[in-house]
Amino acid sequence: MKSAxxxxxxxxxxxxxxxxxxxxxxxxxxxxxxxxxxxxxxLLQDRFDAQEVAxxxxxxxxxxxxxxxxxxxxxxxDLRPWLFRITRNLAYNWRRARRYSAEVPLTEANDGPGQSFxxxxxxxxxxxxxxxxxxxxxxxxxxxxxxxxxILLRFMxxxxxxxxxxxxxxxxxxxxxxxxxxxxxxxxxLEKMEDRNAM
Numbered sequence: 001m002k003s004a005x006x007x008x009x010x011x012x013x014x015x016x017x018x019x020x021x022x023x024x025x026x027x028x029x030x031x032x033x034x035x036x037x038x039x040x041x042x043l044l045q046d047r048f049d050a051q052e053v054a055x056x057x058x059x060x061x062x063x064x065x066x067x068x069x070x071x072x073x074x075x076x077x078d079l080r081p082w083l084f085r086i087t088r089n090l091a092y093n094w095r096r097a098r099r100y101s102a103e104v105p106l107t108e109a110n111d112g113p114g115q116s117f118x119x120x121x122x123x124x125x126x127x128x129x130x131x132x133x134x135x136x137x138x139x140x141x142x143x144x145x146x147x148x149x150x151i152l153l154r155f156m157x158x159x160x161x162x163x164x165x166x167x168x169x170x171x172x173x174x175x176x177x178x179x180x181x182x183x184x185x186x187x188x189x190l191e192k193m194e195d196r197n198a199m
Contacts, residue, residue, distance in 0.1 A: 014074040017065040025062055032080075033058060035157065036087045042152050043091040043145075053094050057087040081166035084157070088149065088167060095145075139189040143182070150175070150182045 013031070016024035036057055041050035061083055065074055140148050146168075153164045161179070165172045 012075075014065055014069075014077045014079050015071060017062060018069065018071055018074040020066065028062065029058055032083055036083060039084060039152065039157060040087055040091050042156060043088070043149065044095060049094055050091075053087060053090045057083065057090050060086055060090075078163070078166055081159070081163040084153070084159070084163075085167045085169070092145065135190065135193060139186055139193060142189045143185055147178075147182045147185055150179050151186060154179050 013024065013028055017028055033054060037050055037054040040053040040057075041047060044050050044053065069077070140151065143151070149168070150164065153159045153167060154161075159167070161172045161175050164179070165175045168175065170178070
């Protein structure tokens, strides 16, 4: 008989998946698939590859929780950073396997120029936003994968330093310093791009 474990939040979700509670796997997928896909997409910049990586990450996580980990390990698991670490590792492996070039295309920011806008002002705002997004993406693309990853985890995924430390397998104090240096590198990349555009 399956144990009755409440699966309303992520706190006991790993244990619920381990115990094979009805709906636990569905809840895990529902809670994390979009976030893992978005993270993989930012790393890989290809929707198909990101979808493959996110699905593979969830399958591996479910396999580990149900077959490899005991209940105590599931109880002690910090689920969100663990899932992001799996996704990160798979994305890096996928990129190596696909031999991505240093020049990766920008992700699509919206449906494109054919959109209808209610007003010229809204169109200008949208264009400015797109230009800022494109500039930010280009600056991020100039950073090394490790530096870019820290910025994505901290500011796009809004992870705490302790969560990032769990994802990248480092200490929290080390992560704080690395994030600070990563921001400095991003700022320099943006400044260089502005200087080139001003010429």
